Amino acid sequence: MTSLTGSDGINQALADIHKISCKMSCNHSGQVVATTVYLLETLKHYSWNQKVVLVVAAFALSFGEFWLLVSRRDEDPIAKSVNLLKGCLLIPDFNELVKLLRAMMVAVNSNFAFCVLPTSYIKKETSSMMGAIKYFPNPSCQIICRVVYIASTLGKEKVNNLNDFAEEIGKMNTTLQEKLKCCQEEVDEHRQKEYQYICDLIGQSKDQIQIIAKLTGKNENQVPERLKDRHVILLISDFNISIEEIKVLNQLIKKDHLYEMIWIPFGERLSSERNKFLELKKYMISFTFFEPFDIEQAVIEFIKKDWHFIKNPIAVSLKGGEVTCRNALPMLLTWGNSAFPFTDKTEKDKWDKMDKKWKLDLLVDEQIIGQDIESWKKKETVVCFFGGANIEWIKNFTAEVKVAAEATGVSLKMAYVGNNKGKGLARNELSLAKIHVIESEFQWHFWARFKSILQTKIQHGKTCKSDRIMQETMKILNYDGSGKEWAIFGMGSDVMVTMNGKTAITIMSKYKEWKKDVAKPRFFLQGIRSYMTKLSVDHGCIEVHLPVLGQLPGIVFCPKCYREMEMYYTYRCCDE
Template sequence: MVLLNYISSYAWHAKVVLTLAAFAVIFGEFWLVAQLSAENTLAKSVALLKQLPDIAENFMSMKPHFEALIRLVKAAMDVTMCIVEFKELPSEYISEDTPPMSISSTTEAWELSSLAHKVSSIYEHLKNQLVLCYQYIDDKRHIEAFHNLIRLFETVHVDNMKILRALIYAKDDVLPLVDGTAKSRVSLEVLRRKHVLLLISDLDLSQEEILVLDNLYKDARARGDTQYEMVWIPIVDKATWNDMSKQKFEYLQSLMAWYSVYDPFIIEPSAVKYIKEVWNFSKKAILVALDPQGRLSSPNAVHMIWIWGNLAFPFTSEKEESLWKQEIWSLELLVDGIDPTVLEWMTEGKLICLYGGEDLEWIEKFTATAISVAKAGKFELEMAYAGKSNAKERMQKMIKTFTTRKFSYFWPNVTSIWFFWTRLESMLYSKLLHGRTVEKDEIMSEVMTVLSFDGSDRGWAIFCRGATEMARAKGDSALRCLQDFDKWKGRIEEDGVVHAINDYLNKNKPPHHCNRLILPGSTGGIPQKVVCAECGRQMEKYFMYRCCVE
């Protein structure tokens, strides 16, 4: 294009000659060097100076390409000579309108159009091949970076910077993090030699998760003895990214007091591959714990954090095991960190009934019967509604219903209900990760029982007095027990209310049962992504375990 600008004032036949001449000078020098470099040392040296070593070394293999190019040059030369001859025809004897001349011009125009189409097709083909080449090169680079990341985690480091740069951003041209408290951009240096929690999620991170993590993060800052930083790494799909995705990212980022990457796409594909394949991230948020040297403390500390909060610091498997050794199945373990009111009732020695479900008919009957039994038995009873898991919108409606109908005390926000069930699921997963079984671990057995209650269509109830006295039953059994109060009230004075309830429940187990345990999870052999037919959002996967004795 630069050459054509230089010769724009010349006639078209002159432009053809000058362009071909310029090409001949460049190609002729290239052809001469390439042809002679295999046997002439001077030509070989010139090839090296002109950065043509590959051409010189592979001349024979590229010979067919050169021969095709020479044929093209010769054909262009012949066409140029013809064009010049046409221009040199005497105008006094023949004009451009004369049939032989006009037909030649028409033929020439058609041939040029055909040639332009061919060149355009060649260009499109080469452009597509070039894209494939770049993709191939990128894939090779990403695989190399992925294996480099694996080696980095196998190497001892003086601090965590090499690991963090490989995971988040390796260059120094931008500040990759946003400080959620100061709302300003910062470098990775703020994380040097600190314990770091990497919060890894997609854009469906719930506000409940953010709220609980926010309380824990601010509590750690206030106490000062639990020093760790947290960084949100969102994993997003470039193919589906749009303005709504960007707005959602920015909204979630605005809710966070901790650090986050300023742009999801600064995360290299090799880091995303490592996160998915080595740390097994799929959809549910994980919290990867790194120590000040960048060593992996836990590939997913989310379960111990939900259970014990900052007491789980520094989030190692050994710390998790140590905390479990200190625990017994109790009301305190069940509701710790959720509602201090229930724990106050416990210290006051009151009889506590924790119940859940969403069958309003059962709730109304059960709460009314429980209050009547407490009056008849002359004991203090406090009741707390724990709702149902994975039913956020329905629980919001239930909270409104409880506000107006005042069945009993209830948790006034969905976050508390969500956290109650999430902690129970985390207890089960934590036990499974440490190789525990239902048969040999009381806590695991009780947790699975409560989770299976949640899977039933009716309600459920747990009666407690003090930290460890507990009796639990599914909705119908619990209601029947209260309705048969006259059958066991005589044992209250000798054994206490909870023991009397337990004794009745053990003696009156229903002959048939159907228990369902529904847990979040993912596995192979089924689609990794399924969208809702009504709203188009990605659906979550769950496992259901079922035992029905008819």
């Protein structure tokens, strides 16, 4: 049986639609039976439901051409000439024709619904499906005959029984709908049983191999035995996961070999999706993965409903058959492997032990920013991270910072980190200004850590008023999300200073006014902070965009005025 899915199946179906459309258009009313037989022979590799869908689609193609000619023949000479050549002289009653077309579309939708019934939940041998299959040939043939007749006479002969045809197709569709309802009830029953089985398996079984096999659509003997006693992280995503994210996770996986990571991607059975899979697979050198298109529908339902997967990747932590964390990805991106074994308690302990100050340690370590920048955390080295897309601002800012640093006698290190989409100015644009640009995967991780920190703080019920780290994180995400330039200054274990681009330029250009407060190089940040309090900074509009991870975040307060922030839904598609 020919499939209507997949690139090959769709291309073949389109070719057949064009072929039978031409045949119907070139036919006349006296050849309806012969043409119908020809169509059935041409479509013999399709099911009865698929035959109806393709024939009506072919008629839609013919009718579309007919309508274009008729609607333009009085004003367009070419359309008028083509109309004469085709012999389309009569205009049908369009009200009756529209009624018929609507009946056809309802029939198409019913037949298509049969085509996409999941065969894993309903077999041909079931009573409901056997009854439907026995019924299909008769109405399918009648619908196809009606379509062939109308397509053959359209504009050439007067057709008086369009309303009768519409009523006949409507009656056939009523019966189709009744049989479809019986089949769908059976599908729903089997799907619910399968979903409950997965819930029980995840909640009660301690057999890790069995769980992995079920989630990946494999037999247990196809799952590597080494996964039985290993700590496993299930990375669940679609095929739009970024290469930068994969590279970061690769480094974390192979760094300490504490766990195995299995990629479970969701996607349609299209050749374009398979090509994406094969392309991403090349970068997943440290991952374990299986054929992605074998995942059962009940598994997808469970992951979306119980593990709250929507679109953004999640990482489910699994040990000894027990789920230790439904989404360890924010934890992994914030703390790296030091958060192992990735439990809620581990994360809480990490935050409890951490100094609550806004310091360089949050932004600079070898697994997020690279070993070459790890050495920047020296006691008397001023580190400046900055972002923005205005090259003129960047040139002016970097020049002013270097002058101020030289005048105050501090060692200076600067790095451009793009924006939170992993994009930014091209390296060749910034190389002219001799600016250090962090590698793309480190840029991605830099921003992923910010968003992970904020999500965790929100989930833990923290507020900007009482949590300095949350406050400063929101500032940076707001500056970046609104397209503004920004800068962070840090030094050793001192508290960092965060500011927008306008404030940063102002402070650096007026370093002579606060230089007197820098008695020693290590007081550089203190001088900036002191002068910043003298400036009038507008509140402006604070906006922070976070990916939806299945559950809405709690109440969030403004990092500047501490009022409760409004929450909106945003749907975004960025082709960047």
